[in-house]
Amino acid sequence: MHIKAQDLGFIYGKGTPFEKKALSDVNVDIPPGSRVAVVGHTGSGKSTLVQHLNGLLIPTEGSVTAGEVRISPGTKQKELYRLRRRVGMVFQYPEHQLFEETVEKDISFAPRNFGVKETEIRSRIQAAVAAAGLDDSILERSPFELSGGQMRRVAIAGVLAGEPDVLILDEPAAGLDPKGRRQMMKMFSDWQKAAAARSYILVTHHMEDAAKYADFIYVMNGGTVVMEGQPSVVFLERNRLLEIGLDVPMPVRILMALGHSSPHSLTTYEADETAA
Numbered sequence: 001m002h003i004k005a006q007d008l009g010f011i012y013g014k015g016t017p018f019e020k021k022a023l024s025d026v027n028v029d030i031p032p033g034s035r036v037a038v039v040g041h042t043g044s045g046k047s048t049l050v051q052h053l054n055g056l057l058i059p060t061e062g063s064v065t066a067g068e069v070r071i072s073p074g075t076k077q078k079e080l081y082r083l084r085r086r087v088g089m090v091f092q093y094p095e096h097q098l099f100e101e102t103v104e105k106d107i108s109f110a111p112r113n114f115g116v117k118e119t120e121i122r123s124r125i126q127a128a129v130a131a132a133g134l135d136d137s138i139l140e141r142s143p144f145e146l147s148g149g150q151m152r153r154v155a156i157a158g159v160l161a162g163e164p165d166v167l168i169l170d171e172p173a174a175g176l177d178p179k180g181r182r183q184m185m186k187m188f189s190d191w192q193k194a195a196a197a198r199s200y201i202l203v204t205h206h207m208e209d210a211a212k213y214a215d216f217i218y219v220m221n222g223g224t225v226v227m228e229g230q231p232s233v234v235f236l237e238r239n240r241l242l243e244i245g246l247d248v249p250m251p252v253r254i255l256m257a258l259g260h261s262s263p264h265s266l267t268t269y270e271a272d273e274t275a276a
């Protein structure tokens with residue numbers, strides 16, 4: 001699915017004394033089959049932007065289009081639901097959103113909510129469990145007796161079971177060690193590659209992850225996109241990134257200098273990163 005934001009602007013608490021302009025004139029264009037990263041320091045507008053791309057927020061200016069759905073100021077709630085069905089969101093610490101008494105119920109929540117037939121739900125659960133790197137034997141257990149890592153995968157399986165075309169990943173590897181981060185990102189990478197039109201949008205503070213797992217990067221600052229392009233282009237502009245509070249660590253610079261915009265295979269640098 002093709003997602004675009006056009007001249008997108010957003011003000012929190014519009015018309016109240018607490019008004020806060022969080023986005024202005026944001027344009028993004030994400031064709032099907034994309035692996036995109038959104039980077040920027042805290043408060044630059046990343047979360048506000050991605051919440052527009054899955055219908056959690058309605059623009060105060062401009063529009064978001066996703067396939068045949070168009071969201072602009074005044075759009076009705078029904079249209080937002082249509083968008084949410086197609087664009088899944090993995091929040092930070094998604095395990096905090098588990099609430100059902102069994103893993104199976106948790107994973108089937110989204111498809112059931114979307115009105116998917118019971119006969120199909122079963123196969124969706126199985127596919128989602130496998131894609132999230134879990135075993136079927138987990139289904140009857142309570143999510144609350146699992147390890148932290150398993151809980152996170154269950155929460156992610158719940159999003160995958162909705163069969164989104166696009167996944168928004170808001171710091172999905174937060175709190176994990178480098179090995180856990182790599183495993184988590186590999187899982188999303190495999191999910192994305194499994195069907196030609198699937199895309200993900202990764203919000204991250206980790207420049208290494210943006211370099212490794214994205215083919216296109218949007219850099220945000222002060223509520224707008226200040227740089228965009230392939231990692232090999234964006235990361236060469238280190239001084240501009242430093243000015244807006246982002247640094248490009250050494251392994252990323254080496255990778256980019258070598259001309260690798262998606263260096264999945266460069267395990268030496270992954271090792272560097274682990275040591276860092």
Ligand code: ADP
Pocket residue numbers: 012013020021022040041042043044045046047048049
């Ligand atoms: P990031 O994800 O890059 O950290 P956010 O999108 O969360 O940035 O925030 C962008 C700006 O909007 C910040 O100035 C932040 O303080 C403000 N903001 C975020 N959420 C709210 C909210 N619910 N109410 C008011 N202001 C908010």
